[in-house]
Each structure stands twice: as structure tokens, then as C-alpha cells.
Amino acid sequence: MKVSVIGLGYLGATHAVAMAELGHEVVGLEPDPKKLEALKAGVLPFHEPGLDEALSRVLKTGKITFQAEHNHHSASADLHFICVGTPQRSGSDAADTSYVMAAAKALAPHLRPDAVVAGKSTVPVGTATELQKVMTEITGFDVNLAWNPEFLREGTALEDSLRPDRIVVGAWNEHSVEVIKAAYAPILNLGTPFLVLDVPTAELVKVAANAFLATKISFINAMAEVAEVSGADAVSLAKAIGYDERIGNKFLRTGIGFGGGCLPKDIRGFMARAEELGVGSAVEFLKDVDAINLRRRDKVVALAKSELGDVRGKRVTMLGISFKPDSDDLRDSPALEIAQRLSREGAEVTVHDPVSLSALAEKEPALGREADLVEAVREADLVILGTEWKQYKDADPHALGAVVANKTVIDGRNVLDVAAWQSAGWKVIALGRSIQNG
The missing domain is CATH 3.40.50.720 (NAD(P)-binding Rossmann-like Domain)
Known part of the structure; x- marks a missing residue:
């Protein structure tokens, strides 16, 4: 054809x-x-x-x-x-x-x-x-x-x-x-x-699918909020409920939430269209889905401030800046927003990312960029994992710990081997988990 x-x-x-x-x-x-x-x-x-x-x-x-x-x-x-x-x-x-x-x-x-x-x-x-x-x-x-x-x-x-x-x-x-x-x-x-299908249903399929996935992500992050104040472990919780075939374990990972060019704008557009059709109340729950997702970014900024006190002049390294691994897409990236907010408050933010540094230079030239992972964390007062690239999962915590100023990492995606990092002397702060001390 x-x-x-x-x-x-x-x-x-x-x-x-x-x-x-x-x-x-x-x-x-x-x-x-x-x-x-x-x-x-x-x-x-x-x-x-x-x-x-x-x-x-x-x-x-x-x-x-x-x-x-x-x-x-x-x-x-x-x-x-x-x-x-x-x-x-x-x-x-x-x-x-x-x-x-x-x-x-x-x-x-x-x-x-x-x-x-x-x-x-x-x-x-x-x-x-x-x-x-x-x-x-x-x-x-x-x-x-x-x-x-x-x-x-x-x-x-x-x-x-x-x-x-x-x-x-x-x-x-x-x-x-x-x-x-x-x-x-x-x-x-x-x-x-x-x-x-009929045409209206075909139009609805994608936004309905994205609304469901966004809801599932925000649900487990809502459970993480409860876990963080109750001493529970939201990662273990996700694993336990994921065995139920009615629920499944995909998209049940706690962390800093979703971003990108689809899920955020699609659920907002879905809400707007439902309002135009006079059935806004049918998808009003998506407002909470969106709010929970954005609160995860607030949580990381708050954790950074709790660890650093006054962030002005402190060196922060962001590991990963794209909204997801294997992509250089910075649209509505949770990691990018966190880095920008800390930078605006006076932190010296350096970003490492396997593929997105050139895109970052165009979008946010104020943020520091370093292509070498060890150099990126050198003299850092705080390390934040923002995108779950395999390179970070496989990183040697001993080698990175040898060059940082302070061995503290916020695992924003819950992908690090906590025991390995703690044995290397790191304080690991993971969203939704009570494993704060190394």
C-alpha cells in the first residue's frame, strides 16, 4: 500500500x-x-x-x-x-x-x-x-x-x-x-x-487507558503517603497486593510519580472534555489523581530541605532528568521540576543523564550538566535519583561514596539495592519506605 x-x-x-x-x-x-x-x-x-x-x-x-x-x-x-x-x-x-x-x-x-x-x-x-x-x-x-x-x-x-x-x-x-x-x-x-468499534469509543480508548494507568500510579503513591507516617513499607505493600490477579503488579511502583507528554495532559484534557459534555463529576476523581502525583514532587523537595537545611550553596546531584528511562523527553518531567525548584532556592544542582543533557541545555541552561557519573556526584551534599536508568541501578555505591561530600541519597524511584548502598555507608531515603538510616 x-x-x-x-x-x-x-x-x-x-x-x-x-x-x-x-x-x-x-x-x-x-x-x-x-x-x-x-x-x-x-x-x-x-x-x-x-x-x-x-x-x-x-x-x-x-x-x-x-x-x-x-x-x-x-x-x-x-x-x-x-x-x-x-x-x-x-x-x-x-x-x-x-x-x-x-x-x-x-x-x-x-x-x-x-x-x-x-x-x-x-x-x-x-x-x-x-x-x-x-x-x-x-x-x-x-x-x-x-x-x-x-x-x-x-x-x-x-x-x-x-x-x-x-x-x-x-x-x-x-x-x-x-x-x-x-x-x-x-x-x-x-x-x-x-x-x-464505533468512532466515539475509539477516541475514548487512549484517554481512558491513560486515566486508568495514572490512577493506578497515584493510588500506590497515596499508599506511600500513609506508609511514610505509619512505619509501613509501600514497596512491600505493592508487591503483596500485586499478586491479586484483579490488581496486577504493573504500574504499582512508588516514587516521584508520572510525567511526560501523555499522562498528565491527557487526564487533564479528559476532565475538561467531560465538563464540556456535562458529566464532569464522572471523572472528578482524576483531580485527586493529578494532585497526588504532584505531591510526590513536593515530598522530594521537602526531604532535600530536611537533609540539607538551608539549601543555598549546597551541592545537589540529580541522577536522571528525563521523565522515564530510554527517553530524552523532558516534558513534565518530575525529576526536572525537582531540580529546577532546588536550583531556584539557591542549591548548586548538577544533572547526570545518559542521553538528555543536550536537551536539558536547550530547556534549562541554568542547571549544571556532567556526562561522567563519578564526576557528577563529586563533592555532592545530596544525591537524588530521579529517573530509573539501568546505569544507576547498577552503579557501585562504594565508588560513588568515595567522592561525595555526604553519603545521602534520595531514591525517588525505589530501584536501588538498599542493603548494598547501606553497607557502603550511605543513608538511603526511599519514598514510601521506613529505611532512612544507613
């Missing part, structure tokens, strides 16, 4: 490469000239394990090309995927769908009547209906619009694209379903479930 992918950010670039890996002829559209030229040269504008190698492969085969705007090449596509961003609207919790609308309007004059448009962007329920109306007015025929939500996880995005746990399609006609089904045929042949 010939496929176009509109918008080559994190979602679009990954999806375009995945479609080419499946054997389709792919044309990617991206108006940002810097991003466009990088992709043409085989360079990703973000870090994602394995995706750069895959991009190089499909470029060599000629299965993928990139351009700035629609022309006869993209207009001949059988299937168009809309993958543009839906950020949180400025001054509001609602999702900004203006980029999706702009992409649909730009595509409409170039559409063939038999072509299918599949939205993959995360949008408020009801967006597809509005898009189809606008596109139909422009084209003069009923546009085959469907919704095909994405379920990518940063760090495993290509694997999630090529071996997803399900493919969801919401459509108004069978033709759209069959075209999208054909695009995913190599994946479906492996036995991947293919769910055909």
Missing part, C-alpha cells in the same frame, strides 16, 4: 518507520524544515532505542520519503495517518486540537474519494465528527475518516508499533475498516487482536 503519515514528531516518525518496515511505501509530511532535513539524513530529532537503525534501513530500501507539504506524491496514497500533537491548551486543561484540524484541512483538497484518513492523535471524544464534517465540506464528498488510536510507550515505541497488544479502529463504514486492516495485515497475521 501507499501510506502518508502527517506529522513527524514522536508518534508520527515512529509510525512512519513502522509502516515502511511492514513493506508499505511511505511518505512522511513535516512542515518543520529542521526536523525534515534531519529525517531525510536519517537522524531522529529525539532518542528512541532501535528506531534510528530502523530509519536507516527503510531509507536505504527507498520505502520511505519525506516532504514538507502535500503534492501529487502524497495525494496518491491509499491511507493517510494524522499523527500531529494535541498539547494542553494554553491557559486551560483542555486539549488543543488546532493542529489536528489544520492537518485535516491541508489534506482535504488532495484526497481521493476512495482514500482513507485514519486519526492516530489523542483527541477529545467528538473530534472525529467535527473533522469529517469540515473535510467533507472541503472535498464535496463523504470522506472516509476513521480513528486508530496509538498505544506507544517511550523507550519501546518501535516494538509497540510492530508487536502491539491490540489494534483499535473506529469507523463509519466497512471500506475504512478494510483498508486499515490491510495496512496492518503482517501484524494481524501474528494473531494480534483487531477491535472494530
Whole structure:
């Protein structure tokens, strides 16, 4: 098939490469000239394990090309995927769908009547209906619009694209379903479930999934708040309740909470859309989910102040600054916010991260950066683990302890081998656990 992918950010670039890996002829559209030229040269504008190698492969085969705007090449596509961003609207919790609308309007004059448009962007329920109306007015025929939500996880995005746990399609006609089904045929042949839903339900799937995951994370962090004042251990608690198959142990890790470009903005956008629909009370609990998550950041700042007293002039090392490992994404990163807050209060903050230091230099140049782990902690009065990179889990606490000024670490992700660090003389402060003294 010939496929176009509109918008080559994190979602679009990954999806375009995945479609080419499946054997389709792919044309990617991206108006940002810097991003466009990088992709043409085989360079990703973000870090994602394995995706750069895959991009190089499909470029060599000629299965993928990139351009700035629609022309006869993209207009001949059988299937168009809309993958543009839906950020949180400025001054509001609602999702900004203006980029999706702009992409649909730009595509409409170039559409063939038999072509299918599949939205993959995360949008408020009801967006597809509005898009189809606008596109139909422009084209003069009923546009085959469907919704095909994405379920990518940063760090495993290509694997999630090529071996997803399900493919969801919401459509108004069978033709759209069959075209999208054909695009995913190599994946479906492996036995991947293919769910055909109505369009509003397909729009809801992604935000509902993210709301549930955010709730699960905040639930165990709420239990951590109770554990911290009662002497209980929230890590052991999570393990114990996780054996219940109705609960499961995934996303039950206590720590500084979730961040990134999806979960925070999606639950806020979900609440805003529910209010517009007159059922805001149905998801009002998400306000508490959001508040619990943000309190975990407050907790780490408070712990740092408790340990250091006046933080002015104190040397703090932040291990990891991206919102999750195997990513350089700093959007709504809990670790970054903690580092910024301590820096604003006068601490000398140095950041170590395996891949995110260049992104940090652009976003927050005031924070110190050190690529060598030992040098990053040298003379530190406090070490904070903010992102659970494997490099930190495997770090030698004796080697790091030999260069710090004060052997105190706040494990913001509960991933360190507490016994090993304590035997090396460290005071380990772990959220939700009563193991404060080394």
C-alpha cells in the first residue's frame, strides 16, 4: 500500500518507520524544515532505542520519503495517518486540537474519494465528527475518516508499533475498516487482536487507558503517603497486593510519580472534555489523581530541605532528568521540576543523564550538566535519583561514596539495592519506605 503519515514528531516518525518496515511505501509530511532535513539524513530529532537503525534501513530500501507539504506524491496514497500533537491548551486543561484540524484541512483538497484518513492523535471524544464534517465540506464528498488510536510507550515505541497488544479502529463504514486492516495485515497475521468499534469509543480508548494507568500510579503513591507516617513499607505493600490477579503488579511502583507528554495532559484534557459534555463529576476523581502525583514532587523537595537545611550553596546531584528511562523527553518531567525548584532556592544542582543533557541545555541552561557519573556526584551534599536508568541501578555505591561530600541519597524511584548502598555507608531515603538510616 501507499501510506502518508502527517506529522513527524514522536508518534508520527515512529509510525512512519513502522509502516515502511511492514513493506508499505511511505511518505512522511513535516512542515518543520529542521526536523525534515534531519529525517531525510536519517537522524531522529529525539532518542528512541532501535528506531534510528530502523530509519536507516527503510531509507536505504527507498520505502520511505519525506516532504514538507502535500503534492501529487502524497495525494496518491491509499491511507493517510494524522499523527500531529494535541498539547494542553494554553491557559486551560483542555486539549488543543488546532493542529489536528489544520492537518485535516491541508489534506482535504488532495484526497481521493476512495482514500482513507485514519486519526492516530489523542483527541477529545467528538473530534472525529467535527473533522469529517469540515473535510467533507472541503472535498464535496463523504470522506472516509476513521480513528486508530496509538498505544506507544517511550523507550519501546518501535516494538509497540510492530508487536502491539491490540489494534483499535473506529469507523463509519466497512471500506475504512478494510483498508486499515490491510495496512496492518503482517501484524494481524501474528494473531494480534483487531477491535472494530464505533468512532466515539475509539477516541475514548487512549484517554481512558491513560486515566486508568495514572490512577493506578497515584493510588500506590497515596499508599506511600500513609506508609511514610505509619512505619509501613509501600514497596512491600505493592508487591503483596500485586499478586491479586484483579490488581496486577504493573504500574504499582512508588516514587516521584508520572510525567511526560501523555499522562498528565491527557487526564487533564479528559476532565475538561467531560465538563464540556456535562458529566464532569464522572471523572472528578482524576483531580485527586493529578494532585497526588504532584505531591510526590513536593515530598522530594521537602526531604532535600530536611537533609540539607538551608539549601543555598549546597551541592545537589540529580541522577536522571528525563521523565522515564530510554527517553530524552523532558516534558513534565518530575525529576526536572525537582531540580529546577532546588536550583531556584539557591542549591548548586548538577544533572547526570545518559542521553538528555543536550536537551536539558536547550530547556534549562541554568542547571549544571556532567556526562561522567563519578564526576557528577563529586563533592555532592545530596544525591537524588530521579529517573530509573539501568546505569544507576547498577552503579557501585562504594565508588560513588568515595567522592561525595555526604553519603545521602534520595531514591525517588525505589530501584536501588538498599542493603548494598547501606553497607557502603550511605543513608538511603526511599519514598514510601521506613529505611532512612544507613
